[in-house]
Amino acid sequence: NAGVTQTPKFRILKIGQSMTLQCTQDMNHNYMYWYRQDPGMGLKLIYYSVGAGITDKGEVPNGYNVSRSTTEDFPLRLELAAPSQTSVYFCASIDRIQGMNTEAFFGQGTRLTVV
Amino acid sequence: QQQVKQSPQSLIVQKGGISIINCAYENTAFDYFPWYQQFPGKGPALLIAIRPDVSEKKEGRFTISFNKSAKQFSLHIMDSQPGDSATYFCAASPAGGSYIPTFGRGTSLIVHP
Numbered sequence: 571n572a573g574v575t576q577t578p579k580f581r582i583l584k585i586g587q588s589m590t591l592q593c594t595q596d597m598n599h600n601y602m603y604w605y606r607q608d609p610g611m612g613l614k615l616i617y618y619s620v621g622a623g624i625t626d627k628g629e630v631p632n633g634y635n636v637s638r639s640t641t642e643d644f645p646l647r648l649e650l651a652a653p654s655q656t657s658v659y660f661c662a663s664i665d666r667i668q669g670m671n672t673e674a675f676f677g678q679g680t681r682l683t684v685v
Numbered sequence: 686q687q688q689v690k691q692s693p694q695s696l697i698v699q700k701g702g703i704s705i706i707n708c709a710y711e712n713t714a715f716d717y718f719p720w721y722q723q724f725p726g727k728g729p730a731l732l733i734a735i736r737p738d739v740s741e742k743k744e745g746r747f748t749i750s751f752n753k754s755a756k757q758f759s760l761h762i763m764d765s766q767p768g769d770s771a772t773y774f775c776a777a778s779p780a781g782g783s784y785i786p787t788f789g790r791g792t793s794l795i796v797h798p
Contacts, residue, residue: 603785610790612774612788612789612791613729613774613788615785618783618785626783628785664784664786666784670736671778671779671786672717674729674731676728676730677728678726679727679728
């Protein structure tokens, strides 16, 4: 199993540009999440999805958008990039077994710099 | 509003020593308490996890202690090794809703040889 795959690993954007961070999981997990990680601030939730066709905002959604057309894919869209969006972005997925939470599987991350 | 508070922010330990990281939570609906380990340039990966029906879980050199009444849990790393140098995150997930994990701010552990 590949697990959770994120692309690209690194990207430099100019202010005002747009891009899509890709996230794919092959574990058939319904629950998927996008986090951003800033030094000393932990992981902040941007958006999440509980299944195909269902998405909702997290703690820091401004400037981002998501879609979930399939169980496998959960892309994160940045419109009009701003320096405040310089961060490391992680996609994660979770399975629930017999109604119980289990571990989150993370991708390798995308390091984004907006200049 | 920080639902999971983690301390210390950084920790330096000598090889062979004990590393202790603490977390406190507020939401009594949390029912799953994992610890993740993250190496530079990598995503977090599950290290060990506990559910609130037990007070302690041990896997090798790693132990979680859980105090439900105090709403606190901690990670103990026995015989710490330089290879344990990483960032550690505690997390907590609720039993219902969208099961969103909430993470602590992380602890940077350095183990000196």
